Amino acid sequence: GAGVSQSPRYKVAKRGQDVALRCDPISGHVSLFWYQQALGQGPEFLTYFQNEAQLDKSGLPSDRFFAERPEGSVSTLKIQRTQQEDSAVYLCASSLAVGAGEPYEQYFGPGTRLTVT
Amino acid sequence: AQKVTQAQTEISVVEKEDVTLDCVYETRDTTYYLFWYKQPPSGELVFLIRRNSFDEQNEISGRYSWNFQKSTSSFNFTITASQVVDSAVYFCALSNPGYSTLTFGKGTMLLVSP
Numbered sequence: 001g002a003g004v005s006q007s008p009r010y011k012v013a014k015r016g017q018d019v020a021l022r023c024d025p026i027s028g029h030v031s032l033f034w035y036q037q038a039l040g041q042g043p044e045f046l047t048y049f050q051n052e053a054q055l056d057k058s059g060l061p062s063d064r065f066f067a068e069r070p071e072g073s074v075s076t077l078k079i080q081r082t083q084q085e086d087s088a089v090y091l092c093a094s095s096l097a098v099g100a101g102e103p104y105e106q107y108f109g110p111g112t113r114l115t116v117t
Numbered sequence: 118a119q120k121v122t123q124a125q126t127e128i129s130v131v132e133k134e135d136v137t138l139d140c141v142y143e144t145r146d147t148t149y150y151l152f153w154y155k156q157p158p159s160g161e162l163v164f165l166i167r168r169n170s171f172d173e174q175n176e177i178s179g180r181y182s183w184n185f186q187k188s189t190s191s192f193n194f195t196i197t198a199s200q201v202v203d204s205a206v207y208f209c210a211l212s213n214p215g216y217s218t219l220t221f222g223k224g225t226m227l228l229v230s231p
Contacts, residue, residue: 003161033218042121042208042221043162056218089160106219108154108162 002026004109006092012115013082021077021112025094032075033106034067035091043091049075082116089113119144121211123222130199130229138194138225140209146170151185151192152210152219162208168192199229 005024013019025032031050035043036059045059051072060067064082069075079086093106120143130136142151153165166176168185176183180197196203206226210219 035219040223042210042223043219044221045218048218059218091162093162105164105167107164110159110161113160 004092004094004107006090006109006112008112009110010113010115012117015083015116017082018078018080019082019114021079021090021114023075023077023092023094023109025073025075025092026107027073028096029094029107030072030097031095031104031106032069033093033095034075034077035093036061037089037091037111039088046077046090079114082114084116087114087116119146119149119211119213119220121209121220121222123207123209123225125225126223127226127228130227132201132229132231133198134229135195135197136199136227136229138196138207138209138227140192140194140222142190142192142209142211144211144213146213148213150212152212153183153192153194154208154210154221156206156208156224158205165194196227199227201229201231203227204229 007022033048034046036046037043047067048056049069052069064080066078089111091108091111093108095104095106122141149170151168154162156162166183173185182195184193206224208224209222212219
């Protein structure tokens with residue numbers, strides 16, 4: 001079946017431009033996560049959605065970062081007035097559900113590599 | 118706060134060698150979950166294993182095995198008889214119950230040469 005897809009795969013933006021990164025999760029997956037992965041580092045949590053509700057945005061580095069999932073499926077991560085330090089791979093992951101117990105496996109997309117020049 | 122340390126930045130081995138990737142974690146929680154993910158050059162993170170804090174049994178899956186030791190806060194990963202296709206970056210990660218945000222280590226790049 002189809003996995004998590006992300007578009008575009010590569011994005012080059014000039015400093016100060018706004019960008020929008022799209023994530024299509026696996027159909028039926030309730031949970032959706034965004035991570036930022038700098039070169040040579042592990043992914044770092046940005047934000048989490050359960051259906052259309054954004055339950056945790058504690059990892060967003062500044063108010064220039066905004067994420068939405070209006071219909072509880074596709075999600076968009078928007079970065080306004082991009083800066084060079086925003087250059088990274090942005091990973092999206094989805095999982096089947098959430099609960100009080102053992103976390104479900106997160107399925108990751110291929111990521112969007114953002115380069116800010 | 119949670120923290121995952123993968124002290125090995127890069128490991129190079131020759132095919133058929135065994136290799137162990139180290140992972141040390143820190144958490145104040147009594148219930149937590151540990152993961153290993155593989156990131157091949159294509160970039161997509163691939164789930165390998167999940168282990169909860171109450172289950173210290175070692176696990177073997179084909180050429181892969183995992184050793185979880187709560188006493189030393191370690192969750193090490195061994196690949197037996199490594200193959201070129203094992204070349205990738207491997208990440209250890211930690212999460213709590215609930216919505217399970219993952220805290221990742223910095224990763225270990227494994228290079229397996231023929």
